Amino acid sequence: MQITALSGGVGGARFVRGLLRALADDPDHEGSTVTVVGNTGDDITLFGLRVCPDLDSLLYTLGGGVDEAQGWGRADESHHVMAELTALGVPPQWFSLGDKDFGTHVARSLWLGRGASLSEATERLAQRWGLPDRGVRLLPVTDAPIETHVVVDDEAGGERAIHFQEWWVRHGAALPALRFTVAGLAQAAPAPGVLEAIREADVVLLPPSNPVVSIGIILGVPGVRDALRGTRAPVVGVSPLIAGRPVRGHADACLAPLGVEASAAGVAGLYEDLLDGWLVDEADAGSSYPARVRVRSLDLLMRDEAGAARIARAGLDLAAELR
Amino acid sequence: MQITALSGGVGGARFVRGLLRALADDPDHEGSTVTVVGNTGDDITLFGLRVCPDLDSLLYTLGGGVDEAQGWGRADESHHVMAELTALGVPPQWFSLGDKDFGTHVARSLWLGRGASLSEATERLAQRWGLPDRGVRLLPVTDAPIETHVVVDDEAGGERAIHFQEWWVRHGAALPALRFTVAGLAQAAPAPGVLEAIREADVVLLPPSNPVVSIGIILGVPGVRDALRGTRAPVVGVSPLIAGRPVRGHADACLAPLGVEASAAGVAGLYEDLLDGWLVDEADAGSSYPARVRVRSLDLLMRDEAGAARIARAGLDLAAELR
Numbered sequence: 222m223q224i225t226a227l228s229g230g231v232g233g234a235r236f237v238r239g240l241l242r243a244l245a246d247d248p249d250h251e252g253s254t255v256t257v258v259g260n261t262g263d264d265i266t267l268f269g270l271r272v273c274p275d276l277d278s279l280l281y282t283l284g285g286g287v288d289e290a291q292g293w294g295r296a297d298e299s300h301h302v303m304a305e306l307t308a309l310g311v312p313p314q315w316f317s318l319g320d321k322d323f324g325t326h327v328a329r330s331l332w333l334g335r336g337a338s339l340s341e342a343t344e345r346l347a348q349r350w351g352l353p354d355r356g357v358r359l360l361p362v363t364d365a366p367i368e369t370h371v372v373v374d375d376e377a378g379g380e381r382a383i384h385f386q387e388w389w390v391r392h393g394a395a396l397p398a399l400r401f402t403v404a405g406l407a408q409a410a411p412a413p414g415v416l417e418a419i420r421e422a423d424v425v426l427l428p429p430s431n432p433v434v435s436i437g438i439i440l441g442v443p444g445v446r447d448a449l450r451g452t453r454a455p456v457v458g459v460s461p462l463i464a465g466r467p468v469r470g471h472a473d474a475c476l477a478p479l480g481v482e483a484s485a486a487g488v489a490g491l492y493e494d495l496l497d498g499w500l501v502d503e504a505d506a507g508s509s510y511p512a513r514v515r516v517r518s519l520d521l522l523m524r525d526e527a528g529a530a531r532i533a534r535a536g537l538d539l540a541a542e543l544r
Numbered sequence: 545m546q547i548t549a550l551s552g553g554v555g556g557a558r559f560v561r562g563l564l565r566a567l568a569d570d571p572d573h574e575g576s577t578v579t580v581v582g583n584t585g586d587d588i589t590l591f592g593l594r595v596c597p598d599l600d601s602l603l604y605t606l607g608g609g610v611d612e613a614q615g616w617g618r619a620d621e622s623h624h625v626m627a628e629l630t631a632l633g634v635p636p637q638w639f640s641l642g643d644k645d646f647g648t649h650v651a652r653s654l655w656l657g658r659g660a661s662l663s664e665a666t667e668r669l670a671q672r673w674g675l676p677d678r679g680v681r682l683l684p685v686t687d688a689p690i691e692t693h694v695v696v697d698d699e700a701g702g703e704r705a706i707h708f709q710e711w712w713v714r715h716g717a718a719l720p721a722l723r724f725t726v727a728g729l730a731q732a733a734p735a736p737g738v739l740e741a742i743r744e745a746d747v748v749l750l751p752p753s754n755p756v757v758s759i760g761i762i763l764g765v766p767g768v769r770d771a772l773r774g775t776r777a778p779v780v781g782v783s784p785l786i787a788g789r790p791v792r793g794h795a796d797a798c799l800a801p802l803g804v805e806a807s808a809a810g811v812a813g814l815y816e817d818l819l820d821g822w823l824v825d826e827a828d829a830g831s832s833y834p835a836r837v838r839v840r841s842l843d844l845l846m847r848d849e850a851g852a853a854r855i856a857r858a859g860l861d862l863a864a865e866l867r
Contacts, residue, residue: 268654270650301646304647309668311650321625324627327593327634328632
């Protein structure tokens with residue numbers, strides 16, 4: 222079976238890791254492959270190096286190198302490079318990268334600088350993390366450099382746009398967002414293999430990633446949304462909100478400027494044109510969902526890898542029902 | 545007093561550190577300033593980052609951050625970035641950079657990428673290391689990117705050129721050098737302040753740096769040699785060879801392709817047109833030197849900072865005699 226998942230960073234990576242475990246645990250799924258289409262909308266150039274937070278969270282989590290407590294970055298990290306950059310007064314000081322993590326960014330920037338595409342750079346990183354051996358292909362949604370900016374009020378009564386990472390990391394998404402703009406998105410072509418992976422999949426899964434700045438960006442790459450609408454595969458999503466609150470991250474702060482209710486039903490509405498199945502938490506079982514979407518409720522808290530596998534299995538079961 | 549020193553890496557840096565100590569120890573030298581013109585001929589782009597080994601050895605040594613045993617790189621280094629690059633299979637694997645050192649290269653590459661000159665980048669690094677507070681100005685000899693290549697025999701009976709660092713670090717200068725070529729040297733302009741520092745100095749010192757690939761490169765930047773010939777300041781050098789052997793490094797292997805004898809006298813011959821005073825080891829007191837050069841012999845082994853200060857003091861004394 223060919224499964225395609227559209228993923229943001231930490232939550233999506235944990236879900237996909239659970240999916241791999243669910244597949245490995247079930248003999249019926251032997252030989253299944255998973256294509257992960259990763260969000261690149263929060264990519265950023267820091268210290269002259271290209272950083273792809275969501276792709277890296279996917280690589281490290283699926284490859285067994287992630288800092289489990291944090292959910293992103295490398296396990297057993299040190300911060301000597303960063304300390305030197307701080308001593309040199311190089312901004313920004315609000316985004317700290319570990320030393321091993323720097324290795325990733327140095328290598329990726331080197332390859333990109335020599336003309337490799339982000340897809341090619343990502344493939345080399347995926348090799349290092351053993352993803353192909355586990356039947357996983359990781360694709361950036363686009364090779365075009367796109368960047369999400371957040372428009373916020375400035376102190377003079379006007380507006381200013383800041384990089385998504387500055388809003389998310391530095392301000393903890395606490396500055397009210399007026400809107401999101403994604404530089405380069407309208408001209409971005411899907412990376413090689415992305416549309417095919419959606420069209421030719423047996424199942425498409427939407428992990429519990431941020432519906433606006435992760436999956437929303439992926440859906441915004443021209444051609445991707447149409448491919449999801451057109452695929453014969455059932456499209457099954459997992460709500461990133463439980464009882465109106467994000468399991469992790471700041472999905473509520475991202476939904477507000479869109480005027481969308483921060484709830485499992487609100488997010489389902491965003492996906493209504495392409496969604497066939499929707500997993501919600503038991504707390505949200507009683508809400509009203511779009512008529513064409515088949516809803517299943519279960520405990521959606523991903524406490525650990527086994528919990529993520531349980532939820533992924535429910536997604537595969539719902540997809541099987543819908544097929 | 546304004547002292548200008550032309551310096552390579554480790555040996556030159558240790559000599560200049562001794563010079564600063566000699567100046568600090570002598571009330572007559574209060575208010576003296578030292579301009580160090582650093583060699584950039586062995587600069588190299590590694591992993592997409594610009595590395596300036598000699599400037600960095602000067603910064604770290606004069607700033608108190610050097611790995612004393614090694615003479616280059618940072619004290620208490622770790623190598624996590626490098627380990628990741630190795631895991632990713634990024635060549636070259638024969639040049640290892642520490643994590644703190646990576647911080648320097650990331651910052652410099654960032655600044656250069658944004659249009660700063662090497663002089664400007666070096667000035668910011670010198671600030672971080674407190675050099676201006678110690679009366680030291682560090683100038684790269686040129687802002688133009690120059691690179692030394694070593695022509696060696698290839699296995700097929702022909703010749704091939706390799707980067708100087710590959711010859712020096714990977715092969716330990718053990719492959720016989722046929723000749724050195726310096727890409728960009730003929731077109732390189734002296735960096736701002738270099739010629740003035742030589743012309744307006746009260747004393748010019750040549751530390752015991754490599755006469756071919758360090759001081760030889762500095763002298764090869766158009767205008768520098770003429771400035772040394774024309775300066776009214778006495779030019780006093782320190783032999784990098786004792787009894788025909790380099791105190792450190794591979795000066796002998798560098799002199800061979802020039803047909804110059806590996807000796808204090810041989811090196812003095814290379815500098816004959818610009819040299820006024822020459823410090824040699826007691827072992828070399830009996831050799832024959834160019835007639836116009838005043839020679840003094842003393843113990844030239846720089847065992848520690850005090851030893852370097854002792855030699856620097858001898859250089860200043862000889863310069864005072866010559867002035």
